[in-house]
Amino acid sequence: MEEIIAMLNEIRPEHDFASSEDYIEDGLIDSFDIITLINMLEEKYNISIDGIDIIPENFNTAENIAELVRKSGGNI
Amino acid sequence: MNINFLDIFENTVKKKINDTAVVHRESSVTFSELMLSAKNAACSLIGIIGNSVNVPVAVFLPKQISTIIADLAIMYSCNPFMNLDVKTPKDRIFNTMELIKPLAVITDEKNKAFFDGTSYNVILIDELINSGKADEELLLERRSRLIDTDPMCLINTSGSTGTPKSVALNHRSFFDFMYWSVERFGFDDSFVVGSLSPVVFDIYDFELCLMMMCGAKLVLLDASLASFPAKLLEGLNKNSVNFIFWVPSIMVNIANMDLLNKIDIPPLKLVWFAGEVFPTKQFLYWYDIMKNTMFVNMYGPIEITLDCTYYAVEKRPDENKPLPIGIPCRNTDILILNDDDKLCTAGEEGELCVRGTSLAMGYYNNPEKTSAAFVQNPLNTAYPETIYRTGDIVFCDEFGLIHFCGRKDSLIKHMGYRIELGEIEHVLINKLMLVKYCCAVYNYSKKKIVLYYEKDSDISAADFRNAIKTEFPAYMMPSEYIRMELLPRNANGKIDRLLLKKKTNEED
Numbered sequence: 001m002e003e004i005i006a007m008l009n010e011i012r013p014e015h016d017f018a019s020s021e022d023y024i025e026d027g028l029i030d031s032f033d034i035i036t037l038i039n040m041l042e043e044k045y046n047i048s049i050d051g052i053d054i055i056p057e058n059f060n061t062a063e064n065i066a067e068l069v070r071k072s073g074g075n076i
Numbered sequence: 077m078n079i080n081f082l083d084i085f086e087n088t089v090k091k092k093i094n095d096t097a098v099v100h101r102e103s104s105v106t107f108s109e110l111m112l113s114a115k116n117a118a119c120s121l122i123g124i125i126g127n128s129v130n131v132p133v134a135v136f137l138p139k140q141i142s143t144i145i146a147d148l149a150i151m152y153s154c155n156p157f158m159n160l161d162v163k164t165p166k167d168r169i170f171n172t173m174e175l176i177k178p179l180a181v182i183t184d185e186k187n188k189a190f191f192d193g194t195s196y197n198v199i200l201i202d203e204l205i206n207s208g209k210a211d212e213e214l215l216l217e218r219r220s221r222l223i224d225t226d227p228m229c230l231i232n233t234s235g236s237t238g239t240p241k242s243v244a245l246n247h248r249s250f251f252d253f254m255y256w257s258v259e260r261f262g263f264d265d266s267f268v269v270g271s272l273s274p275v276v277f278d279i280y281d282f283e284l285c286l287m288m289m290c291g292a293k294l295v296l297l298d299a300s301l302a303s304f305p306a307k308l309l310e311g312l313n314k315n316s317v318n319f320i321f322w323v324p325s326i327m328v329n330i331a332n333m334d335l336l337n338k339i340d341i342p343p344l345k346l347v348w349f350a351g352e353v354f355p356t357k358q359f360l361y362w363y364d365i366m367k368n369t370m371f372v373n374m375y376g377p378i379e380i381t382l383d384c385t386y387y388a389v390e391k392r393p394d395e396n397k398p399l400p401i402g403i404p405c406r407n408t409d410i411l412i413l414n415d416d417d418k419l420c421t422a423g424e425e426g427e428l429c430v431r432g433t434s435l436a437m438g439y440y441n442n443p444e445k446t447s448a449a450f451v452q453n454p455l456n457t458a459y460p461e462t463i464y465r466t467g468d469i470v471f472c473d474e475f476g477l478i479h480f481c482g483r484k485d486s487l488i489k490h491m492g493y494r495i496e497l498g499e500i501e502h503v504l505i506n507k508l509m510l511v512k513y514c515c516a517v518y519n520y521s522k523k524k525i526v527l528y529y530e531k532d533s534d535i536s537a538a539d540f541r542n543a544i545k546t547e548f549p550a551y552m553m554p555s556e557y558i559r560m561e562l563l564p565r566n567a568n569g570k571i572d573r574l575l576l577k578k579k580t581n582e583e584d
Contacts, residue, residue: 009538010537010538011541012541013538013541013542014541014542014545024300030163030300030303030550031299031300031302031303032303032491032550032551032553033550034303034304035303035329036555050333051305051306051329051330051332051333051334051335051338052306052333052335052338052339054303054304054305054306054333055304055306055307056300056304056307
């Protein structure tokens, strides 16, 4: 989980991800950030995320992002 | 005789009265409702701004139905609208406002705080719509004085000196593009447009014209959907969208994710794309799956109103060759000029220049930039005739098809946005004073901006991002920062941009 938060902080250092319950709804990450994040996740965990899984519900919290990584075969 | 888009809109409304004009999420508006709201708002607006005509009015709203009402109301007031991106940093918006000096800015309750502490005339769209009452006589009288070379809208684009340039486009140039579109591709009221472009793109203005002139239905798709292609395709299906005009990036993503094989294929009959090069491999993915869809590669800078050349893909392209940008749209002439300002022969590379009604009127409040790009046709010494020099290097093959080669300068297209890399450098060096020397280059295959900077010690990416976000919208943010003790210099002692560009694009 910390690894995910660290990545988010790298992309958007100005936001406090710990205090948000929905990054998308709260506007913490936008479409450009999602593309950056997917690239980072795929590289770090050596996975390929299925396009079908790229939906807001999988990116709104660090838990859900971690779950997506697991679902895509990543070791997290 | 068509002079302005309002007269033609009124004719459309008569035919389409209770049909849906615009859909956004769960809300929608009919043609007659849209016209009435726009007229009400226009009359309130005229009450505030008085007799001024042909002076820009800014719109600071996200993409929603009321934004379209605001744009139409401004047109009804006989002034050009200038849409602003609500996600752009303050300084950049205020730089633009300072240059353009709009009569007023229309926004909503949620966004009005952005202008707190400024002296701009800030007006709320809901108040405009609700407080006004359409005065047909007033609107008609005003409109009767409007001519087709009066400006319809202003579109902002990146400028190398740190302040955006604002392109002024008139009604006539939009008609010119619409006449060609309708004649060539048969746009009519059976078209349902999947509108994904931000309201600051010229594609959005074209979609407005399709609605006003042809009676097409607009489905406003949230920009946030661009990062969720599966949802986006669902949205197309749900709304029976049959025409899209998008930038290739999103279509490339869909191809890379193989989504067309996993989700119902939307009922698209016509797909236009423009704004950047569509890699042929990913294009073929779309082409091979969507057998009943016509694909068209469009090309053109904002300064000539949407696009000036097109390539309708009628046979399967060779996977190893880029798509041509094709042939001129009707009533547009393309001149390819070499360094001596002579016409290039077949196969010879030169600068693409445009001649015709489609030319913009220039950059608003910026005569120097205007006279540098809008120049006398060097082939014509008999009478004044303006051409626009695009700065794009192209060649024409033996079949008469034009092919794009690259740029003369450091302008790039990234996610459909036009960016002067020099602007990023200028702000980092002179305004933020983060570095003394730097060079921004574009990685074409990974579609990202890379910044090389000269310094003794590293600056973290987070520090760069924190500083840059106060000046630039997200799409202008470099994704990679590379420190060098000394940037390479060429024989004249200037930073060797070409070498860095080569290095960046060779590594992949």
